[in-house]
Amino acid sequence: MxxxxxxxxxxxxxxxxxxxxxxxxxxIGYVPDAGHTRLIELCRADPAIRAVGLTSEExxxxxxxxxxxxxxxxxxxxxxxxxxxxxxxxxxxxxxRFPLTLLITMRGEWGEFNPWQVPMGTKxxxxxxxxxxxxxxxxxxxxxxxxxxxxxDIAFNGGLVTAVLLAQRLLGAKRWxx
Amino acid sequence: MRALLEGRGDLLLVTGLGSTTxxxxxxxxxxxxxxxxxxMGAAAMVGLGLAIAQPERRVLVVTGDGEMLMGLGxxxxxxxxxxxxxxxxxxxxxHYGETGMQPSHTEARVxxxxxxxxxxxxxxxxxxxxxxLGEFAKRLSHFDRTIFAGIAIHADEPPRVLPSRDGVHLKxxxxxxxxxx
Numbered sequence: 001m002x003x004x005x006x007x008x009x010x011x012x013x014x015x016x017x018x019x020x021x022x023x024x025x026x027x028i029g030y031v032p033d034a035g036h037t038r039l040i041e042l043c044r045a046d047p048a049i050r051a052v053g054l055t056s057e058e059x060x061x062x063x064x065x066x067x068x069x070x071x072x073x074x075x076x077x078x079x080x081x082x083x084x085x086x087x088x089x090x091x092x093x094x095x096x097r098f099p100l101t102l103l104i105t106m107r108g109e110w111g112e113f114n115p116w117q118v119p120m121g122t123k124x125x126x127x128x129x130x131x132x133x134x135x136x137x138x139x140x141x142x143x144x145x146x147x148x149x150x151x152x153d154i155a156f157n158g159g160l161v162t163a164v165l166l167a168q169r170l171l172g173a174k175r176w177x178x
Numbered sequence: 179m180r181a182l183l184e185g186r187g188d189l190l191l192v193t194g195l196g197s198t199t200x201x202x203x204x205x206x207x208x209x210x211x212x213x214x215x216x217x218m219g220a221a222a223m224v225g226l227g228l229a230i231a232q233p234e235r236r237v238l239v240v241t242g243d244g245e246m247l248m249g250l251g252x253x254x255x256x257x258x259x260x261x262x263x264x265x266x267x268x269x270x271x272x273h274y275g276e277t278g279m280q281p282s283h284t285e286a287r288v289x290x291x292x293x294x295x296x297x298x299x300x301x302x303x304x305x306x307x308x309x310x311l312g313e314f315a316k317r318l319s320h321f322d323r324t325i326f327a328g329i330a331i332h333a334d335e336p337p338r339v340l341p342s343r344d345g346v347h348l349k350x351x352x353x354x355x356x357x358x359x
Contacts, residue, residue: 027230050230052259055251062220062252066192066227069212069349071358074227092217092224096345159346 006041012170013038015145016103020049020075023152027052027067027074029060035105035171036077043077057082061089065098073156075101080108080124080165081117090131090161097159101151102133103166110169125165134162138170179240180205181308181315182267187236189318190228190356194221194241196276198269202240203341209355212348213341219249222266226256229264232356236263238318243270243284243328250293256324257297265318265325266294271333279333294326303327 016039020028028043028051030036043051054060057078064074078086083104093100107114108121120127128135134154138147144166151162179201183191191211193199198221199213212228214221225239246253246268256264272285284290291304301323305311314327342348353359 027227052226052230052255055254058219059223059249059252059255062217062223062249063227065217065220066224066229067231068227069224069352069356070228070231071353071356072227072231089217089220092214092220092345095216096349098349 008038012141012144016148017042019145019148024073025075026072029054029063030077031057031082033079033105057085058089061086061092064100065092068098077103080104080106080121083124083127084120087131093161099155099159100161101155102163104163105166105171106168128163134160137165139167141170181311187319190235190237192221192225192239194245196242196245198240198242200338204339207341209351212352215343218245221245222249222252225264229261233263239266241268243268243282244274246290247283253294253297257299260324262323265321267327269331270328271331273333275335291328299324299326301325305329
């Protein structure tokens, strides 16, 4: 992989990518997101990973189920707003015990500029837990890799849905005026 | 459904919530059938994930017009990915048979084949009679690019054959049949 093809410098997102590789993730469903930019680029640049751009996050729950039926592991990248789009679809994973890990960049919390992000951002964890998703939260960059590893392990060992919330403080607030 | 699955070979089948699940069971239960009993709108995406994971096998998704309408974005996603081993077939009766035969948007004026074409799926078939259905069914054993077919069917309610609703069972037997469990 050519590092020069990427638009940003290596950081904790590379540790998340290493965790995805170590867990043999072969399909990534994603909705474009500023916080996940580097991770999406890393996945797209890896010939062993099929990175599938989605029109809506809920498509990813179906994609991941199909991947597992066919013997591959999948994970999904989304923003907290996308969690609301997934709620009914998570019944597919739960009913069939499909393993799945969601990596979620948070909006609507620390440093949020746009109040329209707040309603879903403040309810993201509760919404996931209502659907029995195991939720982990990362506030500090040094926790990112090991937390994603733990979330992937329990998902694929236990046939569970897990989520890692990447705090907005970790990501840095979105800059609206450049 | 019977015409599509006759001589299915090693075809893998995903059916959508509702009548297409019952129809597939009526033709004959098979470990390589994955029936959706919920997750309305997910059938095409399950087919996409499966087709990517199993590039050597052909994957057939059969679903209804209402189920496809709930997940229209999937056609855009599939139009970008275009796995050569994925066929999506919509049984289009223009109605929601599961909920009391309310008319669907396809009954009004929406063309799912038109949507599929607009999403960049090159091989689109609009099938309205048995002769065309027979010709199409023959393709399922050897197609080599993403296919979408809309098959016009009558809006009626034949007796239902209900397959297992145990999702874990359906998942595990499918994976065992593929040798990945």
